[in-house]
Amino acid sequence: MKTTRVTTTDKPVDSFETDLLVYLATQGKDKAPQSDKAVMAQVNKAFDLGDFKGKEGEQLFYYPSASGKKKQPRAKRVLVLGLGKIESEKDGAMVCDTLREAGGHLAKACEKIRARGIIICLPTLDTLGPEHTAECIAEGVLLGDYRFTKYKQVTRKKTDYAGLAAIKFACTVSVKSVRKGVMQGRIAAQAACAARDMAHEPGNGWTSADFAGFAKALAKTCGLNYRCIEKKEMEMMGMGGILAVNQGSVIPPRMVILEYQPEKKSETLLLVGKGVTFDSGGISLKPGTGMEEMKYDMCGGAAVLAAMQAVGEEKPNLGVVAIIPATDNMPSGSAVKPGDIIHHFNKVTAEIINTDAEGRMILADALAYGIKTYKPDCVVDVATLTGAIILGLGHHYSGLISNNDTLALCLESAGKLAGEPMWRLPLDKNYKKQIESKVADIKNIGGKAGGAITAAAYLSNFVGKTPWAHLDIAGTAWDFTEKTYIPKGPSGIGVRTFLTLIRNWKTGKLK
Ligand code: BES
Ligand code: MN
Ligand code: ZN
Numbered sequence: 001m002k003t004t005r006v007t008t009t010d011k012p013v014d015s016f017e018t019d020l021l022v023y024l025a026t027q028g029k030d031k032a033p034q035s036d037k038a039v040m041a042q043v044n045k046a047f048d049l050g051d052f053k054g055k056e057g058e059q060l061f062y063y064p065s066a067s068g069k070k071k072q073p074r075a076k077r078v079l080v081l082g083l084g085k086i087e088s089e090k091d092g093a094m095v096c097d098t099l100r101e102a103g104g105h106l107a108k109a110c111e112k113i114r115a116r117g118i119i120i121c122l123p124t125l126d127t128l129g130p131e132h133t134a135e136c137i138a139e140g141v142l143l144g145d146y147r148f149t150k151y152k153q154v155t156r157k158k159t160d161y162a163g164l165a166a167i168k169f170a171c172t173v174s175v176k177s178v179r180k181g182v183m184q185g186r187i188a189a190q191a192a193c194a195a196r197d198m199a200h201e202p203g204n205g206w207t208s209a210d211f212a213g214f215a216k217a218l219a220k221t222c223g224l225n226y227r228c229i230e231k232k233e234m235e236m237m238g239m240g241g242i243l244a245v246n247q248g249s250v251i252p253p254r255m256v257i258l259e260y261q262p263e264k265k266s267e268t269l270l271l272v273g274k275g276v277t278f279d280s281g282g283i284s285l286k287p288g289t290g291m292e293e294m295k296y297d298m299c300g301g302a303a304v305l306a307a308m309q310a311v312g313e314e315k316p317n318l319g320v321v322a323i324i325p326a327t328d329n330m331p332s333g334s335a336v337k338p339g340d341i342i343h344h345f346n347k348v349t350a351e352i353i354n355t356d357a358e359g360r361m362i363l364a365d366a367l368a369y370g371i372k373t374y375k376p377d378c379v380v381d382v383a384t385l386t387g388a389i390i391l392g393l394g395h396h397y398s399g400l401i402s403n404n405d406t407l408a409l410c411l412e413s414a415g416k417l418a419g420e421p422m423w424r425l426p427l428d429k430n431y432k433k434q435i436e437s438k439v440a441d442i443k444n445i446g447g448k449a450g451g452a453i454t455a456a457a458y459l460s461n462f463v464g465k466t467p468w469a470h471l472d473i474a475g476t477a478w479d480f481t482e483k484t485y486i487p488k489g490p491s492g493i494g495v496r497t498f499l500t501l502i503r504n505w506k507t508g509k510l511k
Contacts (some may be wrong), residue, residue: 001197004142005166006186008134010175013038014073016168019115021075022106024123024137026083027054034087036121038073039080046080056084056098057105057484077113081105087126095127096136097419097483103140104484110145110164117166122178130174131181138185139496141167143485146193148200187310188499192492195299195306199477199490203278203295208254208326211275211301215256215324218305222312229255229369239369240342241361244352246327248282248335253327255366256301258308259374261319267507268319270376271308271498272366274359274383275301275326282329282355283337296490297359299477300382301326303494310499318505323370325362329355341440345369348461351440359385360458361444367462378407378467378510380501381459382494383474388451390475398422398493399472401456406510407467414500419483420493422471431457467510471497 013021025035025043032040032047033054042062046052052060060080064073083102089095110118120141122134145163149156171178198206198214212228219226231252234243239255246253256275261268276297280286286294301324308322336342340352342361346368350361363381371379389399398415400422402408408424415422431453434446442461446454456470473493480491 001193002163003190004145004164006138006142006182007166008169008171008175008179008182010171013119013121013170016074016119018075018117018119018168019077020110020113020118021073021078022118022120023078023080024083024102024121025054025080026087026123026125027085033082035080035123039078042078043080052080052082054082054084056082056101058082059105059109075119079109081109083123089127092128093416095125096132096417099128099133099136100140100143100419101484103137103142104144106141107144107164108484111161114161116164118164119168119170122169122171129177130171131177134169134171134178134181135185138167138169138182139189140485142186142189143192146196146487148197148489187313188496191306191310191499192495194309195302195492195495196490198302198305199296199299201295203328206298207251207277207328208275209251211256211305211324211326212254215258215305218309218312219258222309224308224312225259227257227259229257237345237369238343239345239365241344241350241365242325242327244336244340244342245282245329245358245361248330248332249328251328253325255369256324256326258305258322260308260311260321262315262317264317266317266319267377268321268374269502269505270370270374270379271304271320271322272363272370272379272381273300273302273304273322273324274298274363274381274385275324276329276359276362277326278328278330279356279358280330282358283331283335284354284356285331286356293478296478297384298326299384299473299490300494303382303473303492303498306492306495307498310495311502316502316505318502320502321370321374321376323366325366327362329358344462346372346462348442349440351437351443353443354445357444357455359383360455363459364462367459371463371466376466378404379463380411380469380471380498382471384477385472386452386455386474389472392425392452393423393475395475395479396421396481398476399452400424400469401427401453401472402469403427403460403463404467404469404510407469410501410509411469411471411497414504415497418496418500420476420497425453427453427456427460432460
């Protein structure tokens with residue numbers, strides 16, 4: 001992944017040369033949009049001509065000349081970007097997302113003119129303080145500037161734009177808070193982009209070993225604790241779920257673990273992410289059309305690993321442990337079969353009706369093991385778990401299922417703030433009944449009805465009384481709602497929600 005140099009300054013913007021100097025303008029009611037006084041003459045002129053109203057995404061370019069008498073900015077171009085009627089917006093989360101979208105618009109504009117270095121003059125808003133304003137714009141522009149070109153060798157042209165190399169944020173006041181906001185936005189965006197990078201990799205480019213390798217390297221750079229449970233240990237510990245899913249594969253499974261504990265004693269959050277690096281369905285083979293998309297079946301694992309990258313940088317006052325059960329799901333003579341019965345880590349037995357319902361099988365062992373080992377205060381799992389969630393919620397909301405109302409509310413609000421909304425679904429005994437087996441404790445599918453919920457019902461057998469929430473991101477991990485800062489392909493969903501949850505964590509709130 002390329003890294004963009006991100007800096008903050010309170011020096012006058014004229015002190016720097018740049019490809020593009022950016023101002024943001026808010027739309028008013030029948031009056032000229034409001035922006036920095038340095039550009040208001042131009043904005044007024046364009047408004048009077050009817051060329052620029054400051055609508056969301058609207059762009060006004062001009063080209064300052066050095067010859068004029070008045071001091072002109074030392075920028076090749078100036079862009080005034082419209083924010084729309086942001087100042088009358090009461091919903092803070094909406095304001096944040098509009099600013100991220102502005103960042104996305106900006107990244108697109110830069111690609112068009114091939115700008116490599118830009119300066120963004122931060123607007124002063126009534127609806128949001130300087131720290132969060134800076135954070136959201138920084139996040140949006142870095143998320144929007146994402147591209148994955150690793151495997152484009154022959155068709156990539158020399159003239160291809162490589163993205164932004166340097167972004168400078170300019171402010172006149174509160175430089176300390178702005179710097180902090182910019183840093184938070186940068187950390188969140190870079191983590192989400194790391195998750196996108198992992199997800200972009202095909203099944204032969206990202207295996208369980210790559211999850212382990214990334215985690216190990218991260219542990220080294222950030223001072224986290226790294227562990228990896230290999231196949232032999234899984235056999236000794238009786239992790240029959242992940243072993244069964246891996247049975248048809250030639251690549252060994254891995255349970256990758258990263259631990260972060262702050263110096264001060266604190267509560268612990270356990271994150272568990274589904275890391276199926278390719279899901280063929282196994283013996284219950286999927287149809288061929290679109291099967292290539294199942295390389296994205298590791299997006300949950302990518303999200304928790306990338307979240308740890310941000311945790312490692314930020315060192316919050318909350319313990320965070322990430323577990324990624326990683327394997328592919330393949331058919332073969334040795335593969336697990338419909339009718340087989342497996343023993344999970346916590347001794348619960350399960351009848352496998354459909355080998356394509358593999359996510360819950362690997363998550364079950366990871367949840368039971370993680371809760372027993374780390375005794376977390378709460379646990380959140382995230383997985384591209386069911387096609388059913390796409391039927392229910394489409395590509396705009398992730399599914400949320402939880403045994404704890406407070407945790408569910410915290411996640412919902414974190415998701416909203418991050419622009420990654422989720423919708424809660426119920427889980428009661430009637431859904432659990434659907435997965436009762438005649439021959440084992442449970443079975444791995446519960447019929448067509450309520451498929452996203454019966455999948456969660458399966459998981460509920462492995463969390464005991466620990467506050468737990470499950471996020472089904474099958475509809476949002478890729479093909480997510482179109483936004484300027486969300487590219488086509490993997491979205492990196494979950495990363496920024498987790499980070500928001502961690503940043504806003506209050507000790508004792510689940511007690
Ligand atoms: N990885 C899939 C779920 C999925 C489907 C994610 C489509 C994204 C897009 C999961 O392992 C799966 O195959 N689920 C089955 C469960 C069924 C057999 C009960 C499904 O949803 O069809
Ligand atoms: Mn499957
Ligand atoms: Zn799957």
